[in-house]
Every structure is written in structure tokens, then in C-alpha cells.
Amino acid sequence: MRDCSEIEIASLTHRGLVREVNEDRHYVKCLDEQTLLMAVVDGMGGGPAGSAAAEAMREALTEYPAGAPHPEQALSKLVITASEAILEIAQDNPALEGMGTTVTATVLSNGTAHWAHVGDTRFYVFRQGRLIQVTTDQTMAQLLVEEGRLTPDEARTHPYGHLLDQCVGCPDCDPVTGSLPIEPGDLLLHTTDGLHDALSEGEIAKILMASHASLEKKAAALISAGLDSGGNDNMTVILTSI
Numbered sequence: 001m002r003d004c005s006e007i008e009i010a011s012l013t014h015r016g017l018v019r020e021v022n023e024d025r026h027y028v029k030c031l032d033e034q035t036l037l038m039a040v041v042d043g044m045g046g047g048p049a050g051s052a053a054a055e056a057m058r059e060a061l062t063e064y065p066a067g068a069p070h071p072e073q074a075l076s077k078l079v080i081t082a083s084e085a086i087l088e089i090a091q092d093n094p095a096l097e098g099m100g101t102t103v104t105a106t107v108l109s110n111g112t113a114h115w116a117h118v119g120d121t122r123f124y125v126f127r128q129g130r131l132i133q134v135t136t137d138q139t140m141a142q143l144l145v146e147e148g149r150l151t152p153d154e155a156r157t158h159p160y161g162h163l164l165d166q167c168v169g170c171p172d173c174d175p176v177t178g179s180l181p182i183e184p185g186d187l188l189l190h191t192t193d194g195l196h197d198a199l200s201e202g203e204i205a206k207i208l209m210a211s212h213a214s215l216e217k218k219a220a221a222l223i224s225a226g227l228d229s230g231g232n233d234n235m236t237v238i239l240t241s242i
Helices: 047-061 071-092 140-146 152-157 201-208 215-228
Strands: 008-014 024-032 035-044 100-109 112-118 122-127 130-133 176-181 187-191 235-241
Touching: 008 024, 008 215, 024 047, 024 235, 035 047, 035 187, 035 235, 047 071, 047 100, 071 100, 071 112, 071 176, 100 122, 100 187, 112 122, 122 201, 130 201, 140 152, 187 201, 201 215, 215 235
Parallel strands: none
Antiparallel strands: 008 235, 024 035, 035 100, 100 112, 112 176, 122 130, 122 187, 187 235
16 A cells, blocks of 8 residues: 555535535544545534534544554444534533434555444445445435345435434444455545435446546546536545555
């Protein structure tokens, strides 16, 4: 793996065309020469509640311990800490009742991506022209997909797609963790649901396959395509070229 400072990264967020507030957050930081932390966060609860929850999660990620021997455990611990803090904030302020957030956070270190995930933000790998969804949405629609009652494309627009099984700030928050070897030439993609619900995997892959476009242009093209599809939600994307 190249030094962190040499890895090409592009990140972009947009409020969309409907929501008045952008409740998405993203975080990208080189922790040392060989370690990169990336995360997308999508607040829920509306307005100040969703924004406060998302910001609490983003702030928790700034405490990631560089050099942690077990990245997945370290990420999971930060997510749980953020969840407890969000619950406490909501208890102290009735106006913020129901606040919560989703998160997908990935530590890239020594050729391996270690991730922690809650909700329906996503981590993909684009490898040799194929888009691979690494994380699995924790939604009712996803359960219907697993039961064979919906196709993944139908789940994008199904009403149950926004019914979460898990969130940061919900009782008993239990992050899912995992790891994946990363290969030279891989393109890592992190998105919030406003982006991947607006676009099919084929549409995303077509944009990422534009070999002549810079990473910044690909990120902008994804957001632009999401807006053209209605822009019904906040949209955030992080692209990382390995």
C-alpha cells in the first residue's frame, strides 16, 4: 500500500433538492503513513436532531487511536461510545428525542480495509469493472431481499428501505465489523443512502468506469446523477483510489 499522503481521495456532500438541512457528515484522515480512516455518517431525527447525532458520531471518530492493533474493535468501541453519548443528549433535551445516525467507517491499513457499520450507509469496492457492496444494509427492505421477496433494485425505492433495524443512538447499538484485502487498482467508495438509493449499481459503476475522469470529477458526477434522479435526500460520497 502506498503512503497515506500519496493515496488519491475525493469527498463531496450535497444537501439535495428537498431537505432544508444537510444531516450527512463525512470524515477522512491520514492517521500515519500507512493508515487512513474514512467514514460517512447520516443523521436521523430531522433538522437539529439529525445534525447533532451525525456530528456526535463524526467527533467520536476523531478519537480513533492511531496504531490500534485491532482496528475493527477500535472502530466498534467508538461507535458504541457515540451511541451512548447520543442517547444521553436526547434524554437531557426532549426536543432531540429520537435522534440517531447511521455510520460506515473504514480503516485502511497495510493492504486491508477494516470496517464498522450501523444502518444503511455503505462501503463498496470497485474492482476490475465490478462494483462490490461490502456492507449490508440494516433495514426492513434488506430483510425482504434476503427472503427473496424483493430484488436489490426494488429495495432502493421500497418504503421499508428507510426502516432501520439498527442505528447509532438506538438502544442496544451493535456495530457489524469486518475486513477485506484490498488490491492495487481498487477504488473504494463510501456513500450515504441519498446517493445509492437514487442510483442503481449499474449507474454507479458506469460513472466509476470513466477512466479519463479524475477522482474529483467522478465524485461530482455521482452527486450530479443523484440530483438528476430527484435529489430527495442528502448525498455524500468518498472515493479512494488504491
